[in-house]
Amino acid sequence: MHLTIIGFYGSIIKGDIMATLTAFIFIGTSHPNHGGINPSHYITLSENSRPCLQLKMIDNEQEIIRIIPTVENMIDDIYFLIYSFIFKKKYTNYDFHLKEMYELFDADERNNIYNEVKTELQGMDIKVVFNILDGSTLLDQLDKIKQYPNNYEVTTPIFRKEFNQWSGKTEYKDYR
Numbered sequence: 001m002h003l004t005i006i007g008f009y010g011s012i013i014k015g016d017i018m019a020t021l022t023a024f025i026f027i028g029t030s031h032p033n034h035g036g037i038n039p040s041h042y043i044t045l046s047e048n049s050r051p052c053l054q055l056k057m058i059d060n061e062q063e064i065i066r067i068i069p070t071v072e073n074m075i076d077d078i079y080f081l082i083y084s085f086i087f088k089k090k091y092t093n094y095d096f097h098l099k100e101m102y103e104l105f106d107a108d109e110r111n112n113i114y115n116e117v118k119t120e121l122q123g124m125d126i127k128v129v130f131n132i133l134d135g136s137t138l139l140d141q142l143d144k145i146k147q148y149p150n151n152y153e154v155t156t157p158i159f160r161k162e163f164n165q166w167s168g169k170t171e172y173k174d175y176r
Contacts, residue, residue: 019046022136027082030127030151037129037153041086043078045069047137052098055081068100074137075144076114077101082128083117090116118148127151134160134173 021044028039039058046052051074055065065085069077080101083089101110128150132138134157145152159174 019048019052020135021045022047022133023138024131025078026129026131027086028127029125035153037127039129041082043081045074045078045136045138047135051137053077053081055085065096066098067096068098068102070101070110071137073101073110073114073141073144075141076110076117079117079121079128079148080113082126083120087120087124089120122149124150127153130154132156 023043023045025043025045026037026039027041027043028037030037041055041057043056044054046054051069051071053067053069053074057063065081067077067081096104105113128145128148130138130145130152132142132155139156142154142156145154157173157175159172159176161170161172163170
């Protein structure tokens with residue numbers, strides 16, 4: 001099945017339906033008086049056959065960084081993207097395009113990098129807003145966000161109504 005998707009901020013993706021977007025993460029600064037976020041970048045998480053993180057600048061839809069995150073440390077991999085490509089710190093000389101974090105760094109290297117990112121983000125004026133949809137792997141990793149020193153906000157599903165094409169019925173789910 002082929003589908004043209006008019007995506008977030010007008011991006012057009014053509015091809016086979018292979019993945020579902022399960023999270024939108026905005027990166028920017030918070031307003032000093034009113035909260036919220038003034039975003040400069042966003043990351044999408046697509047999942048199904050294999051996960052993929054895509055980092056884009058809001059003002060430049062052409063520049064896209066894509067990596068295949070680890071399954072068990074997706075939150076850490078999101079922060080790695082923020083640190084490396086938004087703040088242009090270390091690791092920008094690697095060819096990340098659709099490469100797996102598993103093949104780029106071994107487990108010890110990844111743990112060292114994750115700890116370095118946590119340390120380096122202290123004192124930086126950054127806010128990360130996680131908008132996480134039902135079915136996302138990130139729902140099982142929410143406590144990991146609390147380990148990072150930056151400002152953050154997390155939204156998760158409260159309720160959902162969706163037609164199930166397999167059962168032919170509309171399903172309602174209330175998470176409260």
